Amino acid sequence: MNRITKFILGLGVFVLLPLSGCDGPLPTCLELDDPDTLLSTPVTDSFKLPQESLYATRQFTQADGNGMMLGAATLKSTTDGDTANFEVSGYSETVRLRFLGINTPESTAKVEPWGKKASIFVKNILETAHTVVLINDVNLFGERDSSGNRFLGFIWYKPSADADFRLLNLEIVEQCFSRNFLFTESSITPYRDKFEEAEARGLECGYRVHGAADPGYDYSTNVEEPTIRYLRDHYDEYGITEGGSSGKQLIISGLVVGQMGDSMVLRDITDVDEVTGEYCSMYAYAGYNTALASVVTVGDVIKIYCRATMYNNNIQLSDLKTNTTGRQKIEWLAISPTSPILEQVYPAAQYPDGDPRYVNYPTDTSAYEMDSADFGAYSDFAPFSGYVVSTFVTIRYVTPFTDDEVEEGTGDDEQYYFKKDDNDNMTIYGKSEGFDSEDKPLYLNLRVSGECYPYPSETLFVVGRTYRVVGYLAAYFERYQVQLFNNTPGSNYITDVTNA
Amino acid sequence: MRPQKLRILLPLSLMTVSLLSGCGGNRVNPYTVDFSLDISGAKVNFWGPFGADNNAIVEDLIAVFEEQTGVDVVYESKGSYDQLKQAIDLSATSQTYPHLTLGYPDHFAGYVRSNIIVRLDYYFESGGTYAYGDYNEADRTYAMTDFYEDYMVENQSIEMKSETEGWTLGVPFNKSTEIMTINKTFFDWAVTQNPEITVPATWDEVAAVGPKITTLLQPFFGKVIGSDGLAYANAQAAADAGQTVVLDMTNASANLFRPLSYDSQANLFITTVRQNGGTYTEIDYTSGKGYLAYNSEETVEGLQRLRDLFDDKVLGVPKLWEESKYSSGPFKDVMAVMAIGSTAGVQNNAPAGNKFTLSAAPIPYVDASRKYVISQGTNLALLDRGTEQERVAAWRLLQFLSKYANAEFVQRSGYFPSCEYAENDPDYQDFLANPGFSTTEKIKAEVAKVNSNVYIDDDENWIKFVDAPFVGSAYVRNEVAAIPEALFFTEATIQQILDNSYANMPEYVR
Numbered sequence A: 001m002n003r004i005t006k007f008i009l010g011l012g013v014f015v016l017l018p019l020s021g022c023d024g025p026l027p028t029c030l031e032l033d034d035p036d037t038l039l040s041t042p043v044t045d046s047f048k049l050p051q052e053s054l055y056a057t058r059q060f061t062q063a064d065g066n067g068m069m070l071g072a073a074t075l076k077s078t079t080d081g082d083t084a085n086f087e088v089s090g091y092s093e094t095v096r097l098r099f100l101g102i103n104t105p106e107s108t109a110k111v112e113p114w115g116k117k118a119s120i121f122v123k124n125i126l127e128t129a130h131t132v133v134l135i136n137d138v139n140l141f142g143e144r145d146s147s148g149n150r151f152l153g154f155i156w157y158k159p160s161a162d163a164d165f166r167l168l169n170l171e172i173v174e175q176c177f178s179r180n181f182l183f184t185e186s187s188i189t190p191y192r193d194k195f196e197e198a199e200a201r202g203l204e205c206g207y208r209v210h211g212a213a214d215p216g217y218d219y220s221t222n223v224e225e226p227t228i229r230y231l232r233d234h235y236d237e238y239g240i241t242e243g244g245s246s247g248k249q250l251i252i253s254g255l256v257v258g259q260m261g262d263s264m265v266l267r268d269i270t271d272v273d274e275v276t277g278e279y280c281s282m283y284a285y286a287g288y289n290t291a292l293a294s295v296v297t298v299g300d301v302i303k304i305y306c307r308a309t310m311y312n313n314n315i316q317l318s319d320l321k322t323n324t325t326g327r328q329k330i331e332w333l334a335i336s337p338t339s340p341i342l343e344q345v346y347p348a349a350q351y352p353d354g355d356p357r358y359v360n361y362p363t364d365t366s367a368y369e370m371d372s373a374d375f376g377a378y379s380d381f382a383p384f385s386g387y388v389v390s391t392f393v394t395i396r397y398v399t400p401f402t403d404d405e406v407e408e409g410t411g412d413d414e415q416y417y418f419k420k421d422d423n424d425n426m427t428i429y430g431k432s433e434g435f436d437s438e439d440k441p442l443y444l445n446l447r448v449s450g451e452c453y454p455y456p457s458e459t460l461f462v463v464g465r466t467y468r469v470v471g472y473l474a475a476y477f478e479r480y481q482v483q484l485f486n487n488t489p490g491s492n493y494i495t496d497v498t499n500a
Numbered sequence B: 001m002r003p004q005k006l007r008i009l010l011p012l013s014l015m016t017v018s019l020l021s022g023c024g025g026n027r028v029n030p031y032t033v034d035f036s037l038d039i040s041g042a043k044v045n046f047w048g049p050f051g052a053d054n055n056a057i058v059e060d061l062i063a064v065f066e067e068q069t070g071v072d073v074v075y076e077s078k079g080s081y082d083q084l085k086q087a088i089d090l091s092a093t094s095q096t097y098p099h100l101t102l103g104y105p106d107h108f109a110g111y112v113r114s115n116i117i118v119r120l121d122y123y124f125e126s127g128g129t130y131a132y133g134d135y136n137e138a139d140r141t142y143a144m145t146d147f148y149e150d151y152m153v154e155n156q157s158i159e160m161k162s163e164t165e166g167w168t169l170g171v172p173f174n175k176s177t178e179i180m181t182i183n184k185t186f187f188d189w190a191v192t193q194n195p196e197i198t199v200p201a202t203w204d205e206v207a208a209v210g211p212k213i214t215t216l217l218q219p220f221f222g223k224v225i226g227s228d229g230l231a232y233a234n235a236q237a238a239a240d241a242g243q244t245v246v247l248d249m250t251n252a253s254a255n256l257f258r259p260l261s262y263d264s265q266a267n268l269f270i271t272t273v274r275q276n277g278g279t280y281t282e283i284d285y286t287s288g289k290g291y292l293a294y295n296s297e298e299t300v301e302g303l304q305r306l307r308d309l310f311d312d313k314v315l316g317v318p319k320l321w322e323e324s325k326y327s328s329g330p331f332k333d334v335m336a337v338m339a340i341g342s343t344a345g346v347q348n349n350a351p352a353g354n355k356f357t358l359s360a361a362p363i364p365y366v367d368a369s370r371k372y373v374i375s376q377g378t379n380l381a382l383l384d385r386g387t388e389q390e391r392v393a394a395w396r397l398l399q400f401l402s403k404y405a406n407a408e409f410v411q412r413s414g415y416f417p418s419c420e421y422a423e424n425d426p427d428y429q430d431f432l433a434n435p436g437f438s439t440t441e442k443i444k445a446e447v448a449k450v451n452s453n454v455y456i457d458d459d460e461n462w463i464k465f466v467d468a469p470f471v472g473s474a475y476v477r478n479e480v481a482a483i484p485e486a487l488f489f490t491e492a493t494i495q496q497i498l499d500n501s502y503a504n505m506p507e508y509v510r
Helices: A042-046 A115-128 A168-174 A192-205 A228-233 A356-360 A378-384 B052-069 B081-092 B105-113 B121-126 B149-153 B184-193 B203-220 B235-240 B265-275 B297-311 B328-332 B343-349 B388-404 B406-413 B426-433 B439-455 B473-480 B482-489 B494-504
Strands: A068-078 A083-087 A095-099 A131-137 A151-158 A250-260 A263-267 A281-284 A301-311 A314-318 A331-334 A388-395 A418-420 A426-428 A430-435 A441-443 A445-448 A466-476 A479-484 A494-496 B043-048 B072-077 B100-103 B171-183 B224-226 B245-248 B260-262 B281-283 B290-292 B338-342 B358-361 B371-382 B462-465
Touching: A042 A168, A042 A192, A068 A115, A095 A168, A115 A151, A115 A168, A151 A168, A168 A192, A228 A250, A228 A281, A250 A281, A250 A466, A281 A466, A331 A356, A378 A441, A378 A466, A378 A479, A388 A479, A445 A466, B043 B052, B043 B081, B043 B388, B052 B072, B052 B388, B052 B406, B081 B100, B081 B105, B100 B105, B100 B388, B105 B371, B105 B473, B149 B171, B149 B371, B171 B184, B171 B343, B171 B388, B171 B406, B171 B439, B184 B203, B184 B245, B184 B358, B203 B297, B224 B235, B235 B245, B260 B265, B265 B297, B265 B371, B265 B473, B265 B482, B290 B473, B297 B482, B297 B494, B328 B338, B328 B343, B338 B343, B343 B439, B358 B439, B371 B388, B388 B406, B406 B426, B426 B439, B439 B462, B473 B482, B473 B494, B482 B494
Parallel strands: A095 A151, A281 A314, A445 A479, B043 B072, B043 B100, B260 B338, B371 B462
Antiparallel strands: A068 A083, A068 A131, A083 A095, A131 A151, A250 A263, A250 A301, A263 A281, A301 A314, A301 A331, A388 A430, A388 A466, A418 A426, A426 A445, A430 A441, A466 A479, A466 A494, B100 B371, B171 B338, B171 B358, B171 B371, B224 B245, B281 B290
């Protein structure tokens, strides 16, 4: 074996398991004491990129006459175990790439066994890769997936400058984070036999997706009903780590205090946080096409089935059961007077004062005032993380292509103050009122989901002006950002206070 | 209204007339299995094409079947229909295919060629009772006539046992069709502004109402429609004027607005041929080979209508908005207010944030005597594999999924019932009557009602069609998708486009 691959998965120490040659007898299957143990990858180790001499002069988004798409790419972000976003030189849009030949379990809007671990595995590889090359046979596989939004391709990567290229898709199969889904042969990417070879051991031994139980996933049908505060403070009891999610079925009851498209922020209705004296809140990701906002509105008190995951060090709710009928339907413990379905639930003719249960719950949706003027470090934001906050943000320029991390810009040419992706997800660059020990502003960016409606457009903001914003404060790597809500008229979520 | 039996469109093709033959080797003869065998403990492999949502439903149903029968079902999704077919084709060489699979008729045509698919006639005749589970005795019979005839015909036109009768190779499971999703918020408001703006039923009505819609919306592109009927820059500006927002069109532009979008260019073409009285493909009765048949006056007439609608900025397809396959994105941005697409994907038209509400209508037709709409979706089939016990167990699973579990599957997935037993299921009827509150739940139920009350109601005279499968029919379908594109985005004459299409597929030209 020419190299040993190390990945950080939870404990970060792994044992490479021996594997006999694929042409010989099948290996003895081993008990994996630690499910995070990475398997040896002889098939991936021995497979080389035939087009290594070509990629530097090619662009992935432009197929040649034979249908080959090939070129270097830079990782922007990973989505899950089989999708990632890349920047390709000469192509203005983000290349959203669905990996060919694999299909890892779900880990975002839905959670399936091994999904989160597959996602972390891919993330760790791509974020530390020295070089990434994408390739596809567009004549055979097509350029994009059935949604039309994602390119299709194989990912070759170099872990370090002097290492050989490795085929990530193949490695995912060999690590048993996906079954083999490559059933056709291509003259440009003749990988099918390798994929079958890579899957053989997993099939024989029942590793991971081939039959092993994911110890980080809760298979029981028991439903837990924690408060949001308890879930936030004791997430380890639910098997939630950055390296995996329990998938445990939860029921969360909470007051809807903000909405981003169909997603929302829920706040506890019992169990005050003793530290802050406030109710805790948590982001709940609705996924696509749920139309949850057609039935749920700010001020509702709901009970909803969901699961919890960790994303960028934030505990969030996902896999929401958004139906209003059926066994796991949403229940309204109390419904807001402004609800679009109030008439269906509490007809005015019968209930002229609205939902009579409303008095039973805390229904104040106002934000937690976060005064950052005295903050001297990003850690000062931490106690407010996960709260709906009201705070001041001044809009600033940033330097292109550095994502604002290096220096605040001056407004010269090629400076910008917001960035928006293909899905209208937008970052508006801002700073809080605090300064660090070197008198550098503590940055506090605003984040707008492309799903928001009404959409808080960048035109609401002007560089140099200061705004009072109300939104959900979430950790973002070592810093924090405010996620803005649907900019409903009258909500006063965004107020220019420059001259106030 | 109780749905009536569906009518048949498929030309009864006479493909290869073949005799029942053994499947070789020492394997079990699939046509002599003993249905009285105890199947408890048998292990059955089942492959499907679904994504996570539908897989979860199938797995739930399988759990019920396992409890009823004691059979161990190993379900595996291959991720897509194409990959499922590829996987089975690949496994055919090593005889590692599953006992039970889903597939389109043209997939089954390929499995006939590779001699791995089982004819189900014997199973219906000898194993047509389902003795498991808690069902009424009267419902335990399982017959071909349980299923809507259209759906059965597509499974009986692949391999013929005589000049007029085909072997049964599949049973319907997940069926869908095309529907027109309506921006209900817009139409509710528009009719108050111009009573002539209503949802069109025919293509002539589309041509008439389309320009009226565009004219009405002209002041509002890039803005929001206030409750006073005036244009405002955004929701806040409307609120400042004391108005609520009727419809947010801030993402809509005048030059790219089209009242109606059509997702699938292949379906648009094939349905146009049908609705104008033309023939799409035909099959040689003796060789079983398929041929192109759409280069006709009827097709030219239909395509001219489509070109006029496109040129008049009434009709759009995804390419117009630089989308590759679907127009749900433009629809949600109000770049269109009617969208024709698969019923299986109708929830994709639901906008985030409660931007507007939806309703559903049948697709437009040309003439009331030719109200054609395409039938889509796949069927269950047994593959020639396993012990006698496994084969019986696989048949029982097929029975369970296609009939007894079909109501739950379609209710949760958005597909349509394959049989009256499922259609009349009390829970399914309750779902139609009480679908829930959300836009997504309501549109799924509305679509199901259009299917139940319009498409399969004899009084409405709709015909769900499936083109007779032949080896290569999927390829032809992919190729004809280029015809609308040439029609809309090139200057070529319609005749040139059709001639070029034929020239690109010489092997399918008589």
